[in-house]
Amino acid sequence: MTTVDNDLKPVGYGRMLRKEDPRFVRGRGRYTDDVQLPGMLHLAILRSPFAHARIVHMDTTAAAALPRVKAVVTGADLAGLGLAWMPTLSGDVQAVLATDKVRFQGQEVAFVVAEDRYAARDALELIDVEYDVLDPVIDARRALDPAAPVIRDDLAGKTDNHCFDWETGDAAATAAVFERADVVVSQDLVYPRVHPAPMETCGAVADFDAVEGRLKLWSTTQAPHAHRTLYAMVAGIPEHKIQVISPDIGGGFGNKVPIYPGYVCAIVGSIVTGKPVKWMEDRSENLVSTGFARDYIMRGEIAATRDGKILAIRTHVLADHGAFNGTAAPVKYPAGFFGVFTGSYDIEAAYCSMTAVYTNKAPGGVAYACSFRITEAVYLVERIVDCLAYELDMDPALLRLRNLLKPDQFPYMSKTGWEYDSGNYEPTMRLALSLAGYDDLRREQAERRSRGEIMGIGIAFFTEAVGAGPRKNMDILGLGMADGCELRVHPTGKAVVRLSVQSQGQGHETTFAQIVAEEIGIPPADIDVVHGDTDQTPFGLGTYGSRSTPVSGAAAALVARKVRDKAKLIAASMLEVSVADLEWQKGSFSVKGDPGAAVTIQDIAMRAHGAGDLPDGLEGGLEAQICYNPSNLTYPHGAYICVVDIDPGTAVVKVRRFVAVDDCGTRINPMIIEGQVHGGLTDGVGMALMEMIAFDEDGNCLGASLMDYLLPTALEVPDWETGFTVTPSPHHPIGAKGVGESATVGSPPAIVNAVVDALRPYGVRHADMPLTPSRVWDAMRGHAQPPI
Amino acid sequence: MQVPAPFEYARASTVDEAVALLERLGDTARLIAGGHSLLPMMKLRLASFDHLIDINDLHGELGYITVTPDEVRIGALARHRELLESDELAAVHPIFRDAERVIADPVVRNRGTLGGSLCQADPSEDLSAVCTALGASCVIRGSGGSRVVPMADFHRGPYETAVGEGEILTEVRVPVHARAGSAYAKVERRAGDWAVVSAGAFVRLAADGTIADARVGLAAVGPNTTGIPGIPAALRGRAPAEDVYAEAGAIAAEGCDPATDQRGSADYKRHLAAELTRRTLRVAVSRAGG
């Protein structure tokens, strides 16, 4: 689709080149590992080689004696400081350094601070740890066996590996609908453990000033303000003495939401040595220890009439949360937003029950652009809808069209209690079908099948729920999910807007300048966006779950309107008319009926700061601040169609085409939106075809490097075909919805559906990700196996 | 980032110098050329040496690709990219270009060398399968002079070769035949990944169009890249045809010894051994003019 070019619309929305790019293309981005401070030391972490073992003895003498080593710190040392354990974002606790047991391979055991990273790494080799190896719990299905070893014996009275139970929907009503349905289809599905693996790993530079009692921390965080508050709570450093700087971030995808032990170690290292301390994890550490994603073992059931009216959806989930419940989700949502598993369909009843367990694997769970587990929810519903189409022998596009919510049903209250703000699904679906040339594709498929070729067409339709969230029901560790924003217009009419959210590549410096520009008429080039520094920006919860535009984007628009309202009062006095006589054209106020009598926002800014009196009751200056509390989430949607070819001899899957039609409401910068979609689609190819964090039976992580954990290259993905529809959000000030994670949510089921569709002649109704050649070959022979 | 344990760096600018250094430093030293297998293993601390001897300066001496009517001689320092781009080499042994297209990635191919690939002796390594299929031989030089080891005897086990202490692989020799063709195929989970299975085939046709000689080398189906000894005997004298390729495929599947791992099940790998044997023989025959 063509996009409006910002050149034609010089202020505000439209395609505009990114303001951050000039530094990046010159190699002048400033990432955490680029921070160099005088006297800075380097920290390396010793990690457990075992998934489950008791620490019997530890000797750090040799490591401490190595030249250039400044400190060696163990869990026992941290325990003395009361810092051996820290709270997770889900109200559990996690060891900073293990004191009693190690509970997953890669868990932090000790750290070394040395003059350079090479010496720090060498010293790890010299730490002697004696372990008493215990049986690990690796298979989540066996975690609740009575004989299973108890992982969390640190929790008082804990006698099993149960983490939590959760349910949503109406079990009885759903059972009743299933009873009377013509057709019931049930399918076991696994969404395997995957990892966000941003190209920049996690790390921090801690600089503690003992005299001032101040901590300055550069860190790879998607949520600098939330981190600051938590450090204050954990480390006991007063919050006003902590400055968290999140500089340029080399990708986040949810990996950089949690607080990791390494950050705390860096802080402790700086306190202990009195020097700035840098910790940058290596790739293996990133993959084995930081926030994984998914790991849901699901049973999906769908009830329908014989002619394809979907009546109800029911699911049971076994959730593997690893050794500590480190899920980063609003407190009241232990399963994230999985509750939207009813998808985009008009159904009568729904129910989900979930059991979460501890296993001897790394903690995490909510990450990898998942919109708080909507990846899993959409995968579940879009896969079982295809299973239903299979059983009904019905075209999956027609089945979806038959059941999509209708425009007049919005705002729509789902059967699990989610209020979809707006949607117009059918045009989105029809546009995708038309861009793909769906009918022609089906004809081509029939021809190819007759020649023994294997081609598949997969469809997914998703509804997301993003922009957490309303304070009344969403908080993280007691911090409400509202976002502050400040806007200051300088005397010469240039502006600075300060955000609580932090870009990891989403282009905030551009998009937020455009949002403010649209409202206040100052060109984006004249608006500086400040973010990622808690001393410079107002409080807010950070960038994840596609929340920046829904929450902080609204805040930016509203703070600009607040400034414009004040500008209007000043304009009235400058033009000597009443406020009611003014009208606003982007960038200036003029007198109604007399367009020549006008003052620009720049004139007003100078007047606001200038000599002479302002109207009675008006303070000087032209600035405002706001804290925006969203009234609801926003619900973007989209229709995705994937075409695959499979080599009949080798079972290698090739994604030939991918059509993505997204509706994220008002589009601020179409170029950036398209970029977000492209990235998410690539994630989908990765998850569907190759990515998985696997473990052997001893709990050794088999995806511990990028040799083993495969990410898609330019050769695995097609030239994306995108389109859009626009259904504004009724409650968002500019009608925008989040889009950052839509494609990661929507693409995996489209690709899996395409592969399964391709294998229909082989009688395949389902095959789990990752669809590697070997696993596809198994499916072709009727031996499809779950990956775990 | 992971960093290697300490070692001392030395640089050799001639083969003799490299050999002298190896003799002096013994088994605490290792040669490094492209380094794309060695350095990651050292960074992950899976391997450690007291000395690394940088032999990249030998590229002038050992970077050649010489094609004569009877033989191709390739210096051990010839880089993957040079093997990929050599039209002369592709004209006589297109299998090199087939394989080089799917070895690692273009940037790695700028550094990696033929000698390094063979000496790493990774069971999944591609050029070993190529050289096995072509019936190549390896020239190994030590202070006492050079010796020639056929490819079949070059690999002694995973990551072990016939190159002894104080020795260096200097050259690979590949015979050139009229009416011959070769081809390579690899199944990988993703571009740049090691092979799930790969196969190289070489076929020489007799004047009457029957198969005079055929060899297949397979990677990633056993402890070492392997030739399939049953195939030459089974195919000799046969007229090229699909059922012949299929028979060779069946022999390959039976003759290999793959293990189940993250890249695939043993059954699947056996299937691929057959499938890729068939495919590469088919292409090799057509390239031989059959």
Added chain:
Amino acid sequence: MRVTMIVNGDEVTREIEDRLLLVHFLRDTLGLTGTHWGCDTSNCGTCVVWLDGEPVKSCTVLAAMAGGHEVRTVEDLAANGTLDPVQEGFMQCHGLQCGFCTPGMLMTARALLDRNPDPSESEIREAISGQICRCTGYATIVRSVRWAASS
């Protein structure tokens, strides 16, 4: 040990540990932080620089090995303040988001265009296939290189 090499046209000599990786020499010793690193195993290509005119993964080259040779990094792409067309192309076509893989992509793209001034889409995809981008999905990188080729 002492190492001398040409970096971005200037001769530099430094005392280093024998085992120092080229990427650390550039970033930590010389302060050229435009070159990044993303893995330990030469799989991600974030660290690509030129060695004697060829793109290489600088996490898998010892600084010592670069001694006597010429290294070029992203900091040298713009000449006298004028951006290289590949830099301009990446900005024009949204070929970057977080910017982390970008320097490596730019160095590979420049090398490709020097050898093949008019590469096809598949040639571009092949050229960058040893480099991972988690943000863009590659299509805009391909367009960026095409933009540079046609500029």
